[in-house]
Amino acid sequence: MNCKNCGQEIDKKAVVCTGCGCKIKKPFYKKLWFWLIVVVVIAIVGSSSGGSDTSTNTTNKQAEVITYEVVDLQTMFDELDENAMKAESAYQDKYIEFQCKITNFDSDGRYIGVEPVNGSEWNFITAMCYIKDDAQKSFLIEKNVGDTITIKGQVKEIGEVLGYSIDIKEVY
Ligand SMILES: [Zn+2]
CATH class of the missing domain: 2.40.50.140 (Nucleic acid-binding proteins)
Structure with a gap:
């Protein structure tokens, strides 16, 4: 990986560029908060679609299950x-x-x-x-x-x- 400011080759884990001393910005997809949001969004989408699936399943089951x-x-x-x-x-x-x-x-x-x-x-x-x-x-x-x-x-x-x-x- 190279510094965007000076082009110096730097360690992937480096926080500051060894060449120019500028802060190294990690790409958004390498940041923890990005993945936290992804997980939360997946959880919300999953639970809402899953939730509606469950409710339709329940209604179907209720229609099928007859108590005599x-x-x-x-x-x-x-x-x-x-x-x-x-x-x-x-x-x-x-x-x-x-x-x-x-x-x-x-x-x-x-x-x-x-x-x-x-x-x-x-x-x-x-x-x-x-x-x-x-x-x-x-x-x-x-x-x-x-x-x-x-x-x-x-x-x-x-x-x-x-x-x-x-x-x-x-x-x-
Ligand atoms: Zn640099």
Whole structure:
């Protein structure tokens, strides 16, 4: 490295020129404060973009993670029988998980009818569970009327005559 003032060759670490005695200015990129700023800027940019990434990830996860409330189908039937308005406000759009017994299959594979496992024999109310994908279909095609299954699903419709319509999310 040479002195900018007199051209004298000087040591890289020299603070003062050995030729003319002037102060040697280090290039900005060799100064500590420059790198401190670089680090801080990277940290800020990283945390802000990373931060927004994290928040979108969280929202995505929140959209994916559904909590299913474990319910008793017979209780749901009884509640609908007693007060359809109350049942609707309690279960409309709810994500529920319940055990049930298959009562019938739609031959076109659109839905199955189910009843409570240990329910009363004279349920006026029914529950129709709609098949939403091929995995559910291939699981259910192996089953028979009377088989017990567990369904995780979302209640789509509640009617005092038609009973519950439930979209199957998972069945096993
Ligand atoms: Zn010099």
